[in-house]
Amino acid sequence: MIVTTFQTSLRTANLDDLDEITDLHTQARTAYYQAGGHSETELTSPEGRSSRREMWMRAVQDDTKTVLCAVREGEMVGILAMGPPLDPDMDAASAAQLYQIHVRAGRWGQGIGSQLHAAFVRFLRDASLTAGVLEAWERNSRAQAFYARHGWMPDGHHRPGPCDANYVRLRLDVGPSA
Template identity: 80%
Template sequence: MTTSRILLRTASLDDLDRITDLHTQARTAYYQAGGFSEPELTSPEARSRRREMWMRALENDTTTVLCAASGGEAVGILAMGPPLDPDVDAATAGQLYQIHVRPGSWGQGIGSRLHAAFVQGLRDASLTTGVLEAWERNSRAHAFYTRHGWKPDGHHRPGPADANYVRMRLELSPSA
């Protein structure tokens, strides 16, 4: 699969179950890679909570949810919107809530396409800063974001398996 065959489009409620399943697969893969393999990752209750979270995101006017699709199959998702932490200035920053790529599609440029859409969303909104949180044991995500210019900003909060979520920032250079 090449990224030229990947269509990025705004997600709809029709995508809800595909998004929830993709999120579950990606989340399970990175938590297990970080040494956290609780049954909670794939339980029906956890899936139901994720589905509700995605439904709220899809129905929220301040959240943008994009699907990356190939051949009609969802292979990646992105959610972004205003910052969640009160110490982040919403007049200058937007938050990347989530990027997930189906584990079998990792390394094919899908995450980079979604990331580029996030950066374009910041620019379109005249924002200069992006923020996100990544679980500290998700080394794959940290390497991805570092390659794209993100840096930890010193803020963290507790996460599963005695590992924190680390907040990172991306400062955009002025566009030409």
């Protein structure tokens, strides 16, 4: 999949992207977890980075998942991971999960996250799915506001997260494509 708008191209990730994806993910998650009270040391440790790189490698290689990279002026500025729902109470015949959207700090507010989000909505419609689900850390107010602007609503499910704060599951209902 390749989509280009406003100087930003979306393309399917490959194994050559792993280090750059891992670095972008580490930078983005450090920004929101640190703002929520997590220590930077825990977030940027070599062990944590290695674990994130392994997770991204599995996602890129998994035929049931899609990982997209947003590239602007030769720089990876965002990533999106999506696929079947992880929770057993969600029906994969009607819903998919947005696992992660991350935009490089310094590129926030430039429409990159919205472009990645639009790719997820296209994914839902192309697969004739009627809903998307995701989890957002309850202390990540930036993500909460972003998803609310795009029509996501809490569905009442949550699970424990770091720093005694939950991950909250959000749902987006989409109609059939026109």
